[in-house]
Amino acid sequence: MILIAIGAKIILPRFQFAALITNLNVKTKRAPSVNKDPVPFPEYRDERVQEGHQYQYRVLAVNAAGAGKPGEPSSAFAARPMKEAPRLNLDSIYGRKIKVRAGEPINVEIPLSGAPQPTVEWKRNGLRVAETGRLAVETNSEHTALRVDASVRGDAGKYTVTASNEFGTDSGDVEVIVVDKPGPPDGPLTYSATTQESISLVWNPPLDDGGGDITGYLVEVSDAGSDRWRQLPGYCPKCTFTARGLTEGQKYEFRVRAENIYGVSEPLLGKPVLAKSPYDVPEAPDKPTVLSYTPNSATLLWRPPDYSGGKPITGYYVEKRERGSDWHRVNGYPTPNTTFTVPDLVEGQRYEFRVAAVNEAGKCVFQT
Numbered sequence: 001m002i003l004i005a006i007g008a009k010i011i012l013p014r015f016q017f018a019a020l021i022t023n024l025n026v027k028t029k030r031a032p033s034v035n036k037d038p039v040p041f042p043e044y045r046d047e048r049v050q051e052g053h054q055y056q057y058r059v060l061a062v063n064a065a066g067a068g069k070p071g072e073p074s075s076a077f078a079a080r081p082m083k084e085a086p087r088l089n090l091d092s093i094y095g096r097k098i099k100v101r102a103g104e105p106i107n108v109e110i111p112l113s114g115a116p117q118p119t120v121e122w123k124r125n126g127l128r129v130a131e132t133g134r135l136a137v138e139t140n141s142e143h144t145a146l147r148v149d150a151s152v153r154g155d156a157g158k159y160t161v162t163a164s165n166e167f168g169t170d171s172g173d174v175e176v177i178v179v180d181k182p183g184p185p186d187g188p189l190t191y192s193a194t195t196q197e198s199i200s201l202v203w204n205p206p207l208d209d210g211g212g213d214i215t216g217y218l219v220e221v222s223d224a225g226s227d228r229w230r231q232l233p234g235y236c237p238k239c240t241f242t243a244r245g246l247t248e249g250q251k252y253e254f255r256v257r258a259e260n261i262y263g264v265s266e267p268l269l270g271k272p273v274l275a276k277s278p279y280d281v282p283e284a285p286d287k288p289t290v291l292s293y294t295p296n297s298a299t300l301l302w303r304p305p306d307y308s309g310g311k312p313i314t315g316y317y318v319e320k321r322e323r324g325s326d327w328h329r330v331n332g333y334p335t336p337n338t339t340f341t342v343p344d345l346v347e348g349q350r351y352e353f354r355v356a357a358v359n360e361a362g363k364c365v366f367q368t
Contacts, residue, residue: 038062049079080141085168086114088144088161093174101262102180106148106155110172112139118163118170120144125157151178153208179211181263185239185256189270192240194278196248201241203256203268212260219243224251224272246275277361280309284364285316288355291339295347301339302355311359318342319366323350327366334358 034046034057042059049055055077058070089111090096100106112118120139122129129146131137135155138145144163148155156178162171186204193200205214217236220229221243232243246252251274255267283305291301304313315334319327320342330342345351354366 051079051081054078078142080113081115083167084113084115086112086118086163086165086170088112088163088170088172090172090174096173097175097177099177099179100151102152102178103150106151106176106178107145108147108159108174108176109143109145110161110174112142112144112163114163114165114167114170116165117141118165121162121164122146123160123162124155126160129159153178153180153210156211177211179262182206182210182212182214182258182260182265183208184266185217185258185268187268189254189256189268191270191273193242194273194276196275196277197246198242198244199246199252199254199273199275201243201254201256201270203239205239206258206265209258210260210262210265212262214258214260216259217241218257218259218264220255220257220267222253224253229255248275250275279311279359279361280307281362281364282309282313282357282359283307284366285338285355285357288318288353290353293345296345297341297343298345298351298353299339299341300353300355304338305357305364308357309359309361309364311361313357313359315358316340317356317358317363317366319354319356320345321352323352327354 034048035044046055046057056073056075057077058073060067060070062068092111093108098106098108112120117140120137122137122144129135129137134149136147138147144161146159146161156176159174159176160171161174162169183206185206189201189203191199192202201219203217215237217239219232219234219236219241221232222229232241234241241256243252243254251272253270253272255269257267258265285305286303288300288302291299293299300318302316315336316338317334318330318340320330321327331340342351342353356366357364
């Protein structure tokens with residue numbers, strides 16, 4: 001049963017009056033009289049409407065002389081039950097999921113019924129949605145809607161809408177997915193190995209994949225202190241990469257970006273790093289001493305250095321010079337021993353000798 005009350009403001013004549021109410025069916029545009037007999041009060045109850053149909057009403061004043069002209073028609077009314085538990089119709093949302101790109105608006109509109117008009121609450125991941133300048137909730141007797149301008153990844157989640165009145169409660173969930181380029185790779189960017197011409201990098205996947213699988217990483221390099229970045233060649237699907245073709249002794253900076261189908265992330269920047277052997281050169285051995293000599297040779301002896309640089313010592317270079325002249329290497333290849341006989345000396349000439357240790361990282365300074 002539908003009850004619609006219409007209050008008509010009428011300038012009362014000196015004669016007794018009543019009201020004749022007619023209606024206009026918006027669909028058929030016909031305007032039959034609703035009441036056969038005029039009613040004495042500016043209120044009427046229409047019991048012949050059909051649920052879901054829309055109606056408009058207009059009122060005519062009647063006195064002994066007859067009916068006057070009808071007043072302006074009312075707004076259109078939808079015939080609905082006076083007592084009805086809330087009902088949310090989520091069938092219009094396919095799979096109850098909405099997917100947007102970051103920056104696009106989110107519009108979740110759900111048809112709503114219930115009488116009296118239900119109160120509606122929206123939650124995201126269990127927390128009440130607070131309206132802001134970017135997010136608004138709109139509810140009327142026919143629908144409830146959540147609208148977000150310029151969405152961001154943080155707007156994604158499970159939204160629960162609940163409608164309630166004194167006759168019941170209805171609720172439903174809608175998953176909102178906001179996709180975007182990924183966040184930067186998670187740091188720190190570390191260097192697992194260095195050589196004279198290569199540096200190996202390690203990092204972690206981004207904390208936010210942007211809602212899409214990470215398809216790979218872009219690795220860039222520049223000379224330290226320079227802003228001229230260049231992308232290194234090679235496909236990098238994992239969180240490791242070895243940069244090759246570097247110059248020994250040069251300092252470099254590296255940065256890494258993550259990529260998904262929606263774009264490329266901001267970079268993760270590493271600290272400057274030197275292209276060099278992972279090991280140090282040895283310390284210098286002790287000063288060589290002359291163990292024995294002949295008119296044309298001298299046999300030298302020295303003690304190995306205390307620190308080998310982290311790699312075994314592969315040999316020693318020996319140099320000689322006449323006092324006041326330049327140094328000259330005596331052995332073409334490092335000797336593995338801590339003794340060496342220097343040939344081709346000139347009898348009576350004064351000589352100086354010095355020794356340097358060698359390992360995989362290189363040669364130390366000479367110890368004279």
